[in-house]
Amino acid sequence: DVKVTQSSRYLVKRTGEKVFLECVQDMDHENMFWYRQDPGLGLRLIYFSYDVKMKEKGDIPEGYSVSREKKERFSLILESASTNQTSMYLCASSLRGPETQYFGPGTRLLVL
Amino acid sequence: GENVEQHPSTLSVQEGDSAVIKCTYSDSASNYFPWYKQELGKRPQLIIDIRSNVGEKKDQRIAVTLNKTAKHFSLHITETQPEDSAVYFCASRWGYGQNFVFGPGTRLSVLP
Numbered sequence: 001d002v003k004v005t006q007s008s009r010y011l012v013k014r015t016g017e018k019v020f021l022e023c024v025q026d027m028d029h030e031n032m033f034w035y036r037q038d039p040g041l042g043l044r045l046i047y048f049s050y051d052v053k054m055k056e057k058g059d060i061p062e063g064y065s066v067s068r069e070k071k072e073r074f075s076l077i078l079e080s081a082s083t084n085q086t087s088m089y090l091c092a093s094s095l096r097g098p099e100t101q102y103f104g105p106g107t108r109l110l111v112l
Numbered sequence: 113g114e115n116v117e118q119h120p121s122t123l124s125v126q127e128g129d130s131a132v133i134k135c136t137y138s139d140s141a142s143n144y145f146p147w148y149k150q151e152l153g154k155r156p157q158l159i160i161d162i163r164s165n166v167g168e169k170k171d172q173r174i175a176v177t178l179n180k181t182a183k184h185f186s187l188h189i190t191e192t193q194p195e196d197s198a199v200y201f202c203a204s205r206w207g208y209g210q211n212f213v214f215g216p217g218t219r220l221s222v223l224p
Binding site for chain 2: 033042043044048090100101104
């Protein structure tokens with residue numbers, strides 16, 4: 001059974017803080033994704049990675065960066081958190097190609 | 113880039129009735145269309161998917177149809193049950209990359 005975990009379920013940060021969200025998958029998946037989920041907008045892709053140290057911008061990469069130093073771990077970084085980054089962040093992974101994406105439980109981030 | 117629209121945004125049906133959710137996409141190069149179900153407070157989970165070389169796919173009470181000419185695909189749920197109540201997201205993968213675009217979601221309520 002695929003397991004995708006995220007470091008925090010809830011997080012409260014202040015404007016300007018640097019925020020790290022971590023995602024770990026245990027199925028040796030090649031692809032990993034970061035989405036944010038907002039009401040009425042569905043899931044929007046921030047960044048994805050198809051291999052270690054490889055990353056591609058999604059639809060809304062501004063204000064975010066990512067890091068994938070190990071295959072199982074994909075980190076989302078908010079260099080300087082802003083209130084408009086208050087959202088639910090979902091990590092996902094897939095084996096390769098157009099395969100099923102497995103989602104983590106999500107991190108609800110509140111930026112004050 | 114790809115744009116995915118989803119209708120309706122909310123849908124209420126009586127238990128036992130059928131529910132249909134429709135998505136349209138803009139890029140004719142899109143070739144893979146998954147549907148995700150997200151129950152309240154839980155992560156999205158894949159329920160069914162279809163590739164562009166197939167017109168219809170069924171899995172028990174759930175079916176997905178694809179009309180490539182019109183660039184739309186639909187989710188059909190028959191004999192709805194209360195546990196079908198959730199938010200449903202369609203998605204489209206365009207080209208041969210890993211970039212998925214999600215629809216905004218449909219909140220389905222099955223009334224007893």
